[in-house]
Amino acid sequence: MTKAKGEKDARTEPFEKSLAALEELVRELEAGDKSLEESLALFEKGVSLSKDLTARLEDAKTKVEALSVEGGRLSKKPFAPRED
Amino acid sequence: MTERRVLTVSEVNAQVHELLDASFPELWIEGEVSNCKTYLSGHTYLSLKDEKAQLRAVLFKGAAYGVKFKLQDGLKVLVRARVTSYEPRGELQLILSAAEPREKGALQLALEQLKAKLQAEGLFDQERKRPLPPYPKVVGVVTSGAGAAVRDIINVLSRRWPGLEIRVWPVRVQGEGAAAEIAAAVRGFNTLAPDTEVLLVGRGGGSIEDLWAFNEEPVARALAESAIPTVSCVGHETDWTVADLVADLRAPTPSAAAELAVPEKAAVADRLAELGDAMAQTLRDRLEDLARRLAYAAAHPLLQDPRRLWEQRAQRVDELSARLPDAARRALERLALRLAGTAGKLDAISPLKVLGRGYAIASLHGTVLTRASQAKTGDLIGVRLAEGELECEVVE
Secondary structure, eight states: OOOOHHHHHHHHSOHHHHHHHHHHHHHHHHHTOSOHHHHHHHHHHHHHHHHHHHHHHHTOOOEEEEEEEETTEEEEEEOOOBOO | OOOOOOOOHHHHHHHHHHHHHHHOOOEEEEEEEEEEEEOTTSOEEEEEEOSSOEEEEEEOGGGGGGOOSOOOTTOEEEEEEEEEEEGGGTEEEEEEEEEEESSSOHHHHHHHHHHHHHHHTTTTOGGGOOOOOSSOSEEEEEEOSBSHHHHHHHHHHHHHSTTOEEEEEEOOOSSTTHHHHHHHHHHHHHHHOTTOOEEEEEEOOOOTTTTGGGGSHHHHHHHHHOSSOEEEEESOSSSOOHHHHHSSEEOSSHHHHHHHHSOOHHHHHHHHHHHHHHHHHHHHHHHHHHHHHHHHHHTOHHHHOTTHHHHHHHHHHHHHHHHHHHHHHHHHHHHHHHHHHHHHHHHHTOHHHHHTTTOOEEEETTEEOOSGGGSOTTOEEEEEOSSSEEEEEOOO
């Protein structure tokens, strides 16, 4: 299944941009100057954004790596703090 | 008689020079710095003076490492120096190999001087401070690869904002070469991993000497040049290090830096839920409002029973029709009254009324006679009386 283009784009947007978009959308909705059809469309978009953002919070796994320079190039290795 | 021995100026200067070099061991000399100037060559020329006298002195570039602070006019110093002369001018001169400030420690003075210099360059200005990204995905850490600091940072970051990529650039944080390593790591993030969104630079607590690397110029420069926003965290609550002053944000400890660098997941989740609720509530209110308006409009009597629209009118027609005959009769009566009134007035001015009092109207061939000359003898004239008419002959 391929996702609709808009949905895929929303996934790759920075978190703060999507959150700001959601906040703006709620403001528009609250202003109440949209037609019912427009309001419903906004609501639908808002719910999808909100789900996407929540999902991003939930399925997140932290990755810790150690950076160093080896032979003038960046080297990345998994990092675990050494015990003293 | 002794022969006169003639020397050239150069010979004298050379002899004096040799004599001085041979006669004086290295000395510790106390004095105040004045006329101090460092040339592009890196050599520094100055005078050392007390209340009564002064001496020229030079600190060659090669010996400058022996002086941890910057020689400045007015500083009271203790210098280690050779006494020699500058031959071309035959001037007495000191060549410095070390110097210490007299009034405070060399490190402390060096720190004050560095702070003053960076401050003058504007590196501590509030306007330079940049905001941190609100929801970073990649956080860089420059600290020791061992110890509590890095563990605390990783723990706090992962707990608050899971899904983060944490990049640790392990460095020595104290001792010789630590400042250079810290500076190199900050630059390394900027050049080799520029997608890093915020940098935490610091170490756990320690003595002022342990933290010294964060007071050194290379670290300050690297932080100032960093395109990635920086948070300093040199575990020391009270004194601010130079790194603290240059960084975009200063945290008192590594854990505190981690807290400042990322939002808290629970708070963001709450905010999302709040926005979702607000949206749903707004839409619910909107629908309820529309439904209310619809119900009100639909319940209007005219929509309920459209006959009402003409019932009213039909009734009005009936009412008017009923009033019409009566109105017509009254109109006729009013006309009759007016007629009678007018007839009465006519009657009052009628000539017939005059005849009634015994007057008569004479006429000849239809013309009323008002003068005797209008008729001749023998004419037959009509005489109108109040009642009836006579035909009379004019006798005279």
